[in-house]
Amino acid sequence: MKIKRLQVNNIRSYEEMELDFDDGVTVVSGVNGSGKSSLLEACFIGLFGSKGIPKNFVLSDMVRKGSDSASIVLEFEHQEHNYEIAQQFRNNPETGKAATSQTSLEKDGELIADHANLTYDNIRALLRMDEEAYRNCVYIRQGEIDILINAKPKERQRMIDDLLQIGKLEEYRERAKGARTGLRRHITEVEARIGDHKDEIEKIESHSPIKQLNTLKEKIGKFDLELNDMRDKRERAKSAIDLILKQIETYTEMEKQKNKLMGEIKELQGQKSTVLKSGSDSRSRILELEKSCHDLSEEIGMLQREIEIETDSDIDVLLENARDEERKAYTSIENIKTDEKTTLQSQQNAKQQVDNLQKRQTDITAKISRLQEQIREKENASSSSEMRISELQKEIDSIYRQLDEIGFDRKKSENLDEIDDLIVNRRHQFHGKRVELETNITRLSEQIAKNYALIDKGFCPTCGQDMHGSPINESTETEEKELDGLKKQFGEVEAEEKEILAKVELVNLAKKYRDKITGLEHQIQLAENQLTTSRSTIADYYFQIEEETKIREQLQEQLEKSSQDISSFGIQLENLNAEKEKAELQHKLLEGKLNQMKRLSRNMLEYREMKAETKHLHEKEKELQEKADLIEKQILSQKKHVDEIKRNMGENDPIQLRKNHKKLEMAYTGLSGEIDRTRSQKDEALVEMGQVESAIERQKELKDRLKLFLNKKTYLDGVYKEAEELEEMYLRLRADLRARNIEALDRLLNEIFSFMYTNNAYSRIQLDSDYELTVYEKDGTPLEPKLLSGGERAIFNLVLRCAIYRLLSRGLDGGAYNNEMPPLILDEPTVFLDRGHVHQLIKLIDLMRETGAGQIIIVSHDETLIDSADNVFEVEKDPTTNISTISSR
Secondary structure (H helix, E strand, O other): OEEEEEEEEEEOOEEEEEEEOOOEEEEEEOOOOOOHHHHHHHHHHHHHHHHHOOOOOOHHHHEOOOOOEEEEEEEEEEOOEEEEEEEEEEEEOOOOEEEEEEEEEEEOOEEEEOOHHHHHHHHHHHHOOOHHHHHHHOEEOOOOOOHHHHOOHHHHHHHHHHHOOOHHHHHHHHHHHHHHHHHHHHHHHHHHHHHHHHHHHHHHHOOOHHHHHHHHHHHHHHHHHHHHHHHHHHHHHHHHHHHHHHHHHHHHHHHHHHHHHHHHHHHHHHHHHHHHHHHHHHHHHHHHHHHHHHHHHHHHHHHHHHOOOOOOOOHHHHHHHHHHHHHHHHHHHHHHHHHHHHHHHHHHHHHHHHHHHHHHHHHHHHHHHHHHHHHHHHHHHHHHHHHHHHHHHHHHHHHHHHHHHOOOOHHHHHOHHHHHHHHHHHHHHHHHHHHHHHHHHHHHHHHHHHHHHHHHHOEOOOOOOEOOOOOHHHHHHHHHHHHHHHHHHHHHHHHHHHHHHHHHHHHHHHHHHHHHHHHHHHHHHHHHHHHHHHHHHHHHHHHHHHHHHHHHHHHHHHHHHHHHHHHHHHHHHHHHHHHHHHHHHHHHHHHHHHHHHHHHHHHHHHHHHHHHHHHHHHHHHHHHHHHHHHHHHHHHHHHHHHHHHHHHHOOOOHHHHHHHHHHHHHHHHHHHHHHHHHHHHHHHHHHHHHHHHHHHHHHHHHHHHHHHHHHHHHHHHHHHHHHHHHHHHHHHHHHHHHHHHHHHHHHHHHHHHHHHOOOOOEEEEEEOOOOOEEEEEOOOOEEOHHHOOHHHHHHHHHHHHHHHHHHHHHOOOOOOOOOOOOOEEEEOOOOOOOHHHHHHHHHHHHHHHHOOOOEEEEEOOOHHHHHOOOEEEEEEEOOOOOOEEEEEO
16 A cells, blocks of 8 residues: 545644655654644544544544534555545534544545445455554554553454454354354254143143044034935925026016117107207208308419419429428528538637637746746755765765774774674673683682681591691692682783773774764765756756747747638628528518418318318218118117017016015025024034144144254254364464464564664564563573663564564465555654664664565654655644644755
C-alpha cells in the first residue's frame, strides 16, 4: 500500500490542506503544537473512519472549532489498483456533538462502498488488519511506542497473534467449542425424545388396538345390512314420487309454452309497428338528402370555376399535385433556415475560437513568464547547493586533519571497527588475566596468613603435630616469593590495561569524528542530488519555453484564419436572408390554392356519400315493407299453435296429482329419518374405529420416528466427537503457527538488533513462547526491557515493531501481504532518545527502507532525521488565526 494524496477540510487546526506523498522517507517537521501529528491522525481516520479517533477523544474534537462540517479524502495505491476514501462529518458547535454524514470508497474510479460500515469492512479486508492492528504495527503514535512491551502478557499475545494472522484460530477454536456445547444440548434433547416415544408406544399397546378394530368392523357390517333394506324401500317411494312429479311437470310445461306463445304474439305485433314507423322515417330522410345534394352541387361548380379546372378533372390527382408544390415550397424555406442557422453557428464558433485562441495565447505568455521565474529560482538554488557542497567538503577536510592529529589517517579511520574489535578483545584478555591474578593473590595471601597462624600456635599445618621438623617455614617463604611475583605481574597488567583504556577513548573519539564525516558525506550526497535535479529541471524548463513559443506562433496563424472566416460567414447570412423572403412569398400563394383544393375535395366526397346514403335508404324502405308482411304471417302461425296447446291441457287434473304427491312425500320422509338414525349409529362406530386406526397408525409412526431419533443420536454422537477433534486441531495448529512465528520473529529481531547494536553492551534478544522479550548483556546476563534506560527501551520497542512489520511484509511461509504493507508511520520517535540513539534510529530507518518499506512517514522536529529524509514538509501555525499550513522544504 502506498499513500498518494491527503486532502482535509476543517480537521483540527487545518482549514484546508492538500498534500501529495512520494516514496521513500518523508519527514513532517515543525514546532510543538503546530499540527504535525494531526496529519497522521487524519490519515488514520481517513482509513478507518470514527474507529480511528484517538483514545479519550470524540469525533467533535477532530473538527476545527466553530465549523459545522469537515471532510477527509485519502488516495492510496494497493496491489496495482487506485483507491479513494471520502469521509464527511457534520458538527454542531453549540452542542459539541459530531457525526459521520457520508462515507464512500472508490476503486479505479468505480464506487464500491457508499456507507461507513461497508467502507470499514472493505479497508479491513484490503489491509488484512483492523484499526488496532494497524496502530500496533505500522502507526506508532507519540507516547505509545512501548505499548506492546508494557501490555499485560495475555493482551500482548492477543495483539501480536492478531498482527501475525493467527488470532483467528483461537476464534475458530471457540466456535468449535460452542458447536460442541450445542451438540451436547441437541443430544440431550434427542435422548429425551427417545424416552417420550418409548413411553407413548407402550401406552398404545396396553389398549389392544387390533382387537378393538375387529369388534367395531363386525358392528359396522350389521348397520350396513339394515341401511340397505331401508334404502330399497325409500327408493320405491322415490320412484312413485318422481312419476307424479313428472306428470305435474308436463302440465306446468304446457302452461308455460302457452304463456310464452302469447307473449311472442304480442312482441311480433310490436315489431310490426316498429318496422312500419322505420319505413316512414326513411322516406323523410330521403327527401332531406336530395335537397342537400342539390346545394352541394351548386357550391362544387362555383369552386371549379374559381380554381379554373374542368368538371371531369381528377380532383385527387390535382389535390396531390397542389400538396407536392406546397411541401416543396415549405421545404425550400426550411432548407434556407437550416443553412442560415448553420452559417450563424459557424460564425459564432469562429468568434468563440478567436476568443479561445486569444486566451490560450495569454495563458502561454503567462506560463513562459512563470517558467523563466522558476529557472531563476533553480539557478539560485544550484548556486546555493554548490556553495553548500564546498562548505561541507571543507568541514570534512578539517575533521580529517583532526583525525591526523590524534594519529588516525584516512586509511585507519576507515578501519576503526576492526581496530576497536582488536582493542576490545585485548582488553578482555587483560581483564581475564587480571581476574586470575587477583584470585591467585587472594589464595596465596590467605594461605600464608594461615601458615603464620599455625606457626604461632606451634602445630604443623599438614599433620597437626608439633612444629619440630615441619617444612612449614620453607613452604611459607616459597609462597611469599610467588606472591611477590604475582603482585608484580598484576601491576604490569594494570598498567597495560590503563594504556588500552586510553586507546579505547582515542578510538571512540575517532569513531565520533568518522560518524560526523559520514553524516557530512550524506549531506553532500543530498546536496549533489539536489544540484543534479535542479540542473535537469532547468533544462526541462528551457525546453518547455521553446515548445510553448512554437505553440503561440501556431495559435497566431489560426487566429488570423478564424477572423477571415467570420467576415465570410456574414456575407453568406445576408444572401440567405434574401432567398428566405422570396421563398416565403411563393409558399403563401401555393398554400391558398391548396386550401381551396381541399375544400372542393371535401364537398365532392360529401356529395358522393349523400348520393350513396339516398340509394341505401330506398333499398331499406323496400326491405322494411317486406319484413312487415313476414311478421304478419308469423303472428297467424303462433295463434294456431296456442289453440292446439289448450286442447292438450284439458286431459290431466293437477289438484289430484298434488294430493298423491303429498302422501308419498310423508312416507319418504319417515324412511329418511330412520336411515339417518341408523347412519348416525354407524358414524359413531366409524369414528371410534377411526380413533383405533389412528392409534395403530400413531404407534407405527412413533416406531418409525423412534428409529429416526436413534439414528440421529448416533449421528450427533459422531459429530460431537469430530467437534472435539476439530477444537484440539485448532489448538495444535495455533501453537504450531505461534512457534513458527516466534522463530521467524526472533530471527528478524536479532538481525535488526545486531545491525543496530554492533560493539554495544548487549549481545542478543530472546523471544519466548508468550512473546516475552529478554535482553542479554555481553557477559550473558539476562535483563528485562523495563530495566533499560528510556532511550534504550524506546529503541528496543522500535526493533520489535520493525521486526513484526518486516515479518508481515515478507509474509510468513509465502503469506498474504507480499510487500503490500501500509507505510511505516512514526510520530515523534526521538522524544526519549539522546543523540547517540537518534543515530541508531536513522540506521534502523535506513534498514527498513532497504528491506521493503516503500514509504516511511515520520513526524519530528529533529534536524538529524530531517537531513536524512527524502521528502520534508514543514508545518506552521498562525498564532492569530490558529490555522496550520504545510509547505515543501
